[in-house]
Amino acid sequence: MNHVLIVDDEAEIRTSLESILSEEGYTVTTAATAGEALELIRDADYGVVLLDIWLPDKDGLETLGEIRRVEGAPEVVIISGHGTIEAAVRATKLGAYDFLEKPLSLDRTLIVLKNAMKARQMRDDNQEFARQLAVKGPVTGQSVPMKALRQQIKLMAPTNGRVLIFGESGTGKELIGRAMHAESLRKDRVFVELNCAAIPEDYIESELFGYRNSAVPGGPAEKRGTFERADGGTLFLDEVGDMSLKTQAKVLRALDEQRFLPVGASHPVHVDVRVIAATNKDLEEEIARGNFREDLFYRLNVIPFYVPPLRDRKEDIPLLVKEFLQEFGAQYGRPRVEMSEEALGALKQYHWPGNVRELRNLVERVLILNPKANRIEKKHLPMLVYRESPKNAVRGEEFATLLEAREAYERDYILKKLDECHGNVTRAAEGLGLERSHLYRKMKTLGVSVKE
Numbered sequence: 001m002n003h004v005l006i007v008d009d010e011a012e013i014r015t016s017l018e019s020i021l022s023e024e025g026y027t028v029t030t031a032a033t034a035g036e037a038l039e040l041i042r043d044a045d046y047g048v049v050l051l052d053i054w055l056p057d058k059d060g061l062e063t064l065g066e067i068r069r070v071e072g073a074p075e076v077v078i079i080s081g082h083g084t085i086e087a088a089v090r091a092t093k094l095g096a097y098d099f100l101e102k103p104l105s106l107d108r109t110l111i112v113l114k115n116a117m118k119a120r121q122m123r124d125d126n127q128e129f130a131r132q133l134a135v136k137g138p139v140t141g142q143s144v145p146m147k148a149l150r151q152q153i154k155l156m157a158p159t160n161g162r163v164l165i166f167g168e169s170g171t172g173k174e175l176i177g178r179a180m181h182a183e184s185l186r187k188d189r190v191f192v193e194l195n196c197a198a199i200p201e202d203y204i205e206s207e208l209f210g211y212r213n214s215a216v217p218g219g220p221a222e223k224r225g226t227f228e229r230a231d232g233g234t235l236f237l238d239e240v241g242d243m244s245l246k247t248q249a250k251v252l253r254a255l256d257e258q259r260f261l262p263v264g265a266s267h268p269v270h271v272d273v274r275v276i277a278a279t280n281k282d283l284e285e286e287i288a289r290g291n292f293r294e295d296l297f298y299r300l301n302v303i304p305f306y307v308p309p310l311r312d313r314k315e316d317i318p319l320l321v322k323e324f325l326q327e328f329g330a331q332y333g334r335p336r337v338e339m340s341e342e343a344l345g346a347l348k349q350y351h352w353p354g355n356v357r358e359l360r361n362l363v364e365r366v367l368i369l370n371p372k373a374n375r376i377e378k379k380h381l382p383m384l385v386y387r388e389s390p391k392n393a394v395r396g397e398e399f400a401t402l403l404e405a406r407e408a409y410e411r412d413y414i415l416k417k418l419d420e421c422h423g424n425v426t427r428a429a430e431g432l433g434l435e436r437s438h439l440y441r442k443m444k445t446l447g448v449s450v451k452e
């Protein structure tokens with residue numbers, strides 16, 4: 001974050017400040033009027049605005065108010081002339097970061113600007129923290145591999161070493177990445193996540209490294225990439241095996257040099273980032289196939305972590321269920337809900353292709369679809385029972401007749417839709433393209449219910 005906007009109607013001040021600040025490594029844009037400045041601020045991500053309080057087209061305090069209303073607003077430092085100090089003081093009470101008096105002292109300008117940038121960075125970090133709080137939880141599990149993983153996290157977290165986490169989808173790789181960050185020396189800084197598979201190839205470079213002077217007409221002129229946002233903290237690169245070879249080459253360089261060139265920029269940006277990467281692919285196999293760079297693999301894989309699938313640590317299921325029942329019980333106003341031993345036994349029979357994520361979703365669904373049950377019994381887990389009975393299993397196994405196969409698929413699909421719609425049959429019917437009454441009839445035939 002080093003973009004400064006200078007707003008002053010005196011051309012001389014604009015030019016001299018621009019050249020000094022550019023030399024200090026800031027990216028500088030200038031504007032002569034409040035109108036022009038507001039337009040620029042709505043378009044790009046500035047760290048700090050140096051705002052002359054006296055502008056020809058608008059009152060300085062009013063301009064300050066408008067800037068502060070822009071989402072992700074920059075810090076504002078007021079520049080005041082001789083007769084406007086009182087207004088500048090008032091501006092700081094209204095949320096300006098500080099003020100500078102004309103004629104500007106170079107030292108003071110640089111110090112105030114540096115501090116204002118830092119304040120803006122901290123505001124960004126705090127917003128990231130707030131987002132993180134919503135998703136953070138403990139790494140639960142008493143199985144031998146989970147205990148070992150927790151120990152490994154404790155040991156490796158403070159080392160700053162790069163970590164590569166392997167494991168099937170839904171096993172908890174991101175959770176482990178976050179736990180690692182929470183126990184590291186960077187815990188007071190940001191944790192930024194980027195899912196490399198979710199971003200189209202054309203955008204991934206600008207997502208990672210940001211851009212200056214967007215090529216998209218009407219688009220924001222500047223964007224900070226994930227590397228830059230993670231400065232000082234941890235960058236979690238999820239599904240790292242899905243990056244193209246071209247992007248891999250750029251990431252490799254950024255890791256080696258701890259600096260990179262945003263798209264369209266003329267100066268590199270230096271960062272201090274710890275990278276934790278995760279993948280559900282066999283990267284060694286991807287290397288053999290020529291899809292993943294070996295040098296990047298070794299750079300990322302300083303400390304390898306392996307998270308086993310849930311089917312290989314079924315002893316963790318009761319504890320996980322307890323945690324999810326607590327979480328969703330509190331959310332849906334049913335704090336005392338529990339699960340019978342028999343139901344837990346049924347869950348242990350299942351092979352959990354979606355791992356812990358699937359278990360968590362199932363617990364939530366069962367709670368929603370059985371609003372009166374204070375104790376979840378085996379009969380409340382129909383889908384699993386169908387899946388695990390070889391005759392009815394939806395995936396792969398054999399069905400006696402086509403009708404049976406179709407019903408199993410339909411049942412599964414309807415349950416999924418009902419789950420997405422939190423048990424609301426009308427909305428599920430809309431989503432399925434059926435009349436509500438038709439869906440009810442189908443549910444009855446298939447033995448699907450949303451009530452006790």
Ligand SMILES: Nc1ncnc2c1ncn2[C@@H]1O[C@H](COP(=O)(O)OP(=O)(O)OP(=O)(O)O)[C@@H](O)[C@H]1O
Pocket residue numbers: 137138139140141167168169170171172173174175176238278280320323356357360
């Ligand atoms: N050991 C665990 N204890 C508690 N919750 C867990 C555990 N493992 C996973 N979860 C929960 O399961 C869900 C999926 O976990 P997470 O997103 O970390 O998996 P992932 O391996 O990163 O998945 P993907 O590869 O699909 O991104 C999350 O809601 C997470 O909180």
